[in-house]
Amino acid sequence: MTTEKTRRVGVVTNILAANDRVADENRRLFATKGLCVINLISSPGAGKTTLLEHTLPALAQRGIRAAVIVGDIATTRDADRLAVHDVPVVQICTEAFGGSCHLEASTIRMGMDQIDLDGVDLLFVENIGNLVCPAEFDLGERAKVALLSVTEGEDKPLKYPLAFQESDLGLITKIDLVPHLDFDMDALRENIETVNPKLPRIELSARRGTAMEAWLGWLEEQLAATRA
Numbered sequence: 001m002t003t004e005k006t007r008r009v010g011v012v013t014n015i016l017a018a019n020d021r022v023a024d025e026n027r028r029l030f031a032t033k034g035l036c037v038i039n040l041i042s043s044p045g046a047g048k049t050t051l052l053e054h055t056l057p058a059l060a061q062r063g064i065r066a067a068v069i070v071g072d073i074a075t076t077r078d079a080d081r082l083a084v085h086d087v088p089v090v091q092i093c094t095e096a097f098g099g100s101c102h103l104e105a106s107t108i109r110m111g112m113d114q115i116d117l118d119g120v121d122l123l124f125v126e127n128i129g130n131l132v133c134p135a136e137f138d139l140g141e142r143a144k145v146a147l148l149s150v151t152e153g154e155d156k157p158l159k160y161p162l163a164f165q166e167s168d169l170g171l172i173t174k175i176d177l178v179p180h181l182d183f184d185m186d187a188l189r190e191n192i193e194t195v196n197p198k199l200p201r202i203e204l205s206a207r208r209g210t211a212m213e214a215w216l217g218w219l220e221e222q223l224a225a226t227r228a
């Protein structure tokens with residue numbers, strides 16, 4: 001017998017299955033173009049845009065051509081911050097279609113249509129600030145990166161495990177603030193390992209430039225693997 005509950009589960013399953021089909025199409029398109037796509041996921045304010053502000057000039061210096069699709073519920077503030085770095089930037093505001101708290105494969109398709117992908121090596125997706133829903137949606141990306149800032153607390157990987165289980169890299173951000181906080185870095189490392197023992201980790205401060213070389217090196221590895 002179909003109950004209200006099973007119908008709701010069915011709807012969610014259908015949404016994810018429909019998303020997966022478009023994600024597969026995106027993946028094929030990215031492969032055809034040799035485009036490396038990196039999906040940045042975090043709660044609001046963990047430092048995604050700041051990291052990109054410091055990453056884009058460094059990539060340009062290395063001759064790597066980047067572009068960004070940035071999602072927010074409202075405003076073009078992040079796109080405005082990133083566009084000064086002279087890379088193609090598309091802002092998607094989901095308030096125009098219901099205020100969705102995550103980007104889906106079809107929204108990425110809409111963003112891609114605004115960029116000449118033939119001139120791009122690395123496409124960043126800055127997902128909407130939310131540590132939960134974005135992890136559920138495959139965009140066809142090469143890699144997901146979960147950012148967690150030290151001000152959010154050591155327990156967050158345990159409470160919101162999916163982002164850390166689905167990601168290919170964990171970035172602990174804003175480590176310059178650690179001396180000012182009552183924060184236990186070892187506990188955070190342990191909690192990440194508990195939910196995903198295989199997740200590589202970089203502990204960085206975009207503001208101070210700490211471990212930016214490790215992050216840029218990881219991006220270069222992703223780019224090389226995309227083209228292999």
Ligand SMILES: Nc1nc2c(ncn2[C@@H]2O[C@H](COP(=O)(O)OP(=O)(O)OP(=O)(O)O)[C@@H](O)[C@H]2O)c(=O)[nH]1
Pocket residue numbers: 042043044045046047048049050051078128129130173174175176177204205206207208
């Ligand atoms: N101290 C310190 N502050 C940082 C660092 N990175 C980001 N911030 C600050 O954290 C705040 C939020 O940074 P954003 O880069 O806007 O965060 P975001 O993840 O893009 O935020 P949303 O797009 O709204 O989800 C800003 O005030 C930044 O200046 C860092 O490495 N160290």
Ligand SMILES: [Mg+2]
Pocket residue numbers: 048049050078126
């Ligand atoms: Mg941002």
